[in-house]
Amino acid sequence: MNDAKVTDLNASPLQSGLVAQVPLPDVAPARPRRHAFGLSIKLILLTIVFVMVSEVAAFVPSVSSYRVRFLEEKLATAQAAAVLLGSAAWDNVPRTVQDELLATVGATAIVLRTGKASRLLAAVEMPPSVDEVADLRDTSLWRSAQAAFTTLTAWTPRTLRVIGADRDGKSLELVISDRPLRAAMMRFAANILILSAVISILTAVLIYISLQRLLIRPMRQLAQAMVRYSEDPEDKSRIIEPSGRSDEIGIAEDKLAAMQNHLTESLAQKRHLADLGLAVSKVNHDLRNLLASAQLFSDRIAALPDPAVQRFAPKLIATLGRAIDYCQTTLAYGRAREREPQRRLVDLGRICREVADVLGLDHHATIVFDSRIEAGFEVDADPDQLFRVLLNLCRNAVQAMDGEADPAVVRRLFVEGRREGGVVVIRICDTGPGVSAKARQHLFQAFQGGVRPGGAGLGLAIAAEIVRAHGGTIALVDQSAPGAAFEITLPDRPIDFDLAARARVG
Known part of the structure; x- marks a missing residue:
């Protein structure tokens, strides 16, 4: 059971109020965790997708290059056949042998072009009409990619006219069917896709294993540590x-x-x-x-x-x-927190004498108290709260100087007051050991700003809260003399000009 949230029905208002101000954080119920789409699965899927995208980006130029190579191989085969077809001995070769040679080349007609003259070396009896011209003299990426896409998406047979590059002023032209080309390109594309899928999976697995060890597992451990800590934040x-x-x-x-x-x-x-x-x-x-x-x-x-x-x-x-x-x-x-100040005009010298009486400074054996307040010096403040501020500061000074056992050490505590326009400045100084650097870090914080061993630091925290409620400031000031010096500034209440004008008229 959480002790900080249990209040007694008969407890005092302070008891319930203080306890209510420091509730421990409630731990929200953990949501059900879903592992179906965790970082690991997302990582491997994204890796596969990205590798496949990169492979597809390389697929188009690969298929285009394969189409060009296929046609160039056909032209190279036709070049060898053209040597036989151009000889004088080929005139007496039977027609059946010519058809077999064309079938071996995979063409329906072979044309030798010299300059502007064309010579039909071999052809079937009735060459089909041409559906597309494949000019290998122009092998730009865009044209090759467009032609490859047309071939792959052509579901009906087509006839291609293939024009080879010029060599020694001569070039070959072939008339072929696109079916062998399309079949070869389909096999090549299938192999490319299968290889891309294998590379994608292997890459994804390797990346997954690497990132799993470098990122995913540490992040999962980090998340588990946060969840485990949130269950009981007070357990170190x-x-x-x-x-x-x-x-x-x-x-x-x-x-x-x-x-x-x-x-x-x-x-x-x-x-x-x-x-x-x-x-x-x-x-x-x-x-x-x-x-x-x-x-x-x-x-x-x-x-x-x-x-x-x-x-x-x-x-x-x-x-x-x-x-x-x-x-x-x-x-x-x-x-x-303190109540709101009920400000009145207060005789600061009288408040200092009351503080000295409470602390027994009038006839103290070792400490000299000196009130340097002018007679009739007035402060616009809450008398009880101002008394508490001065009492806490003077008590701290007395306790600091009482801790020194050497009788030769001078122990003096004095209070000064001056007015600067509409602001009263009060300074409490002593000749004690001063305030350590460690205590200065949390000087006016409760339970952290104690200036002496064993102190809770409540006196300075209470004094600072009261001074702030008056619209003033309190600070530890540096001075050339030994000891500690606290300076308080208390501004007068602002004047309501409307009320002042009505009072003057009345």
Whole structure:
């Protein structure tokens, strides 16, 4: 059960308020994971598709080149036959032998062109009409690709006139059927497609194995680590352990580990604050009752005629009353912020004397307190809250100087105040050991900005919150003298000009 979300019906407002402000994050129910179209399947499919696209892009010029080579081989065969057909001895060869030679060449007619003159070397009795002219003297890629596509898509037989390149002023022309060419091109295209498919699959498998080891598996482990951590973010054993890789995945692992460590620490701190809020609310409730009883006793003591009692009893009663008001205010508001300031014109010198009385600085054995506030110096602030700010800062200074045992060390605490236009500047200085560099990093943050060992850092956090509520600032300022110096600026309230004008008229 989550302790930070359990509230007692009889708990005080602070108890429920503080606990409600630090809820632990709810882990959303995990969605069902679908592996049918995971990265691995998508990767291998995309690889196959891309390789096939590249093969298809190379398919067209390959088929075009094959068509040209096929026709050039036919012309080379016809060139050898033309030597026999052009000799004088061929005139006495029977017609059947000529037809066999044409069938061997795969042509229905062979023509020898010399210049502008043409000579029919051999032909069937009735040469068919020509459907397309294949001029091998022009073998540009576009023309060859267009002719190859026409041949592949020709479902009915066609007759081609093939014109060869000129050699020694002579060239051959063939009249052939496109069926053998188309059949050869279909076989070549099928082989190309099968080879492309095999290459695509092998390439996809190799790429898949490589990327599986380099990317997919580390990313899957990264996702599993995030899911496992999200199930219980407060368990430090669930924080991912970086693999030590130097690439982007290794950087992502390092950043994820750092983020998970920071989140785990933050959740632990929030749980600690929730537990602390519960404890403080209980202590505050009981402390208020004890202080009320002490106030009753102090009222009886104030009635005694002893001069010393009459001198200190009012201060004791005032201190107990202020402490009861603090407890009551905390219980009434029940949240981790101060109430809005109820600003009045306050005598800063009198507030400083009250702080000195509470801390026992009037007759302190080792610490000298010096109030350098001019008589009648006024501040526009909430008196109780300003008292708390000065009390926290002076108490920190006293505790820092009390920690030094050497009697020769000078221990002095003084408060200064000056006005700069509509802003009051208050400076609290001491001759203590100062503030360490580590404490400066989180100086005004609760439970992190303690300036002394064992301190919780709440005093400075409370002082900073009150000063900000007044619209002012608080800072640790550097000074040439030893010790620490805190400077507070409190601006006066802005004047409502409409109200001021009406008051002047009235």
